[in-house]
Amino acid sequence: MTRVLLTGGAGYIGSHTAVALIERGHEVVILDNFANSERDVPARLERLTGRANIPVIEADIRDTGAVSAALAAHPVEAVIHFAALKAVGESEADPLLYYDMNIIGTIRLLQAMQAQNVRRIVFSSSATVYGQPDSSPIPEDAPTRVQNIYGRTKLVMEDLISDLARTGKLQAAANLRYFNPVGAHPSAMIGETPRGVPNNLMPYVTQVATGERPHLNVFGNDYDTPDGTGVRDYIHVVDLARAHALALEHICANDVSLTVNLGTGTGISVLELVRAFERATGREIPLNIAPRRPGDVASYYANPDMAARVFGWQAALDVNDMCRDSWAWQARRAGINDI
Ligand code: NAD
Numbered sequence: 138m139t140r141v142l143l144t145g146g147a148g149y150i151g152s153h154t155a156v157a158l159i160e161r162g163h164e165v166v167i168l169d170n171f172a173n174s175e176r177d178v179p180a181r182l183e184r185l186t187g188r189a190n191i192p193v194i195e196a197d198i199r200d201t202g203a204v205s206a207a208l209a210a211h212p213v214e215a216v217i218h219f220a221a222l223k224a225v226g227e228s229e230a231d232p233l234l235y236y237d238m239n240i241i242g243t244i245r246l247l248q249a250m251q252a253q254n255v256r257r258i259v260f261s262s263s264a265t266v267y268g269q270p271d272s273s274p275i276p277e278d279a280p281t282r283v284q285n286i287y288g289r290t291k292l293v294m295e296d297l298i299s300d301l302a303r304t305g306k307l308q309a310a311a312n313l314r315y316f317n318p319v320g321a322h323p324s325a326m327i328g329e330t331p332r333g334v335p336n337n338l339m340p341y342v343t344q345v346a347t348g349e350r351p352h353l354n355v356f357g358n359d360y361d362t363p364d365g366t367g368v369r370d371y372i373h374v375v376d377l378a379r380a381h382a383l384a385l386e387h388i389c390a391n392d393v394s395l396t397v398n399l400g401t402g403t404g405i406s407v408l409e410l411v412r413a414f415e416r417a418t419g420r421e422i423p424l425n426i427a428p429r430r431p432g433d434v435a436s437y438y439a440n441p442d443m444a445a446r447v448f449g450w451q452a453a454l455d456v457n458d459m460c461r462d463s464w465a466w467q468a469r470r471a472g473i474n475d476i
């Protein structure tokens with residue numbers, strides 16, 4: 138059993154990881170400023186897991202004193218660091234906000250960890266660090282090519298953590314490069330809650346399905362891909378959450394540091410995802426072919442072999458599961474009962 142602090146633990150991936158950790162017998166402490174999550178998420182986690190009194194600290198990761206006090210009050214062996222801003226467009230509009238939240242925030246967190254002698258960390262990185270890859274599937278030793286401010290912050294945060302691991306300040310560290318997380322817990326009690334117009338494909342599709350939006354804008358159908366639309370490696374958030382638990386257990390047991398992809402290894406186009414969603418839910422998704430979105434890459438998907446080899450993880454859920462569970466979550470929120 139490991140006690141672990143989850144920064145951003147009330148958010149989309151953090152909340153699912155809390156469930157995975159509790160189910161595997163670990164103890165979690167949540168630290169979140171609720172800037173992008175709902176305040177009743179911890180209560181929902183308690184109902185979902187049957188675990189009472191999950192400690193919750195409302196704090197900003199940039200507040201070293203508050204994080205230090207949280208670690209002193211709730212001693213942990215490791216931190217999983219989810220808390221960050223994550224919108225590519227917003228990062229280009231306000232770079233300093235992203236440097237501050239993500240990079241300064243991570244430095245302040247690492248300082249608080251050092252002050253309390255917490256020396257193991259799992260970090261939410263992103264496949265966005267690969268930018269435009271030479272080819273897919275992408276292995277971890279592919280070159281990193283930052284294409285936007287958000288991606289730059291992820292790469293800098295990875296480097297900070299790797300430096301501290303290399304110099305022995307951290308005892309164990311995992312930089313986890315997520316591909317495209319989608320889906321929700323099958324209970325439909327937790328999921329993704331984008332604010333305003335969703336940037337990402339699956340939340341947008343689910344909002345078309347509820348009738349909140351009239352159609353999906355398909356950003357380009359003239360890419361060099363089998364059907365002309367963008368190809369991505371969508372990964373179910375429940376699989377992703379389990380990967381965090383396995384990665385944490387691996388680095389804690391072996392005191393090692395690594396950088397690893399988390400994807401399924403399968404590329405799916407926008408049109409394939411829409412068709413899968415229609416099949417899984419019986420809802421029609423009207424489409425509008427729109428211009429390409431600036432900065433988008435035609436195609437990328439993971440080589441997920443390292444995660445399988447090193448800590449025995451591979452994705453178990455498929456695109457049908459992703460669509461069904463995304464829809465169950467969104468339909469429940471929209472008060473739709475035909476699921
Ligand atoms: P999310 O916004 O749902 O969760 C982030 C959580 O962190 C939220 O609960 C938010 O309130 C909290 N938070 C933000 N800034 C904070 C701060 N300064 N102090 C304390 N709490 C703060 O996002 P998510 O999708 O769960 O993403 C989690 C992590 O995974 C992020 O680091 C993100 O960059 C990374 N990531 C996400 C995706 C994706 O597509 N969702 C892909 C790759 C990587």
Ligand code: WQD
Nearest residue numbers: 225263265336337338339341354355356367368369407433
């Ligand atoms: C997927 C595909 C779009 C919306 C982004 C970030 C990345 C990572 C995950 C955090 C693309 C197309 C989308 C729409 C569309 N986040 N699309 N209509 O761009 O792969 O990655 O989220 O780390 O950093 O860049 O994901 O879901 O936005 O797009 O046609 O309304 O769907 O063009 O081909 P992306 P996405």
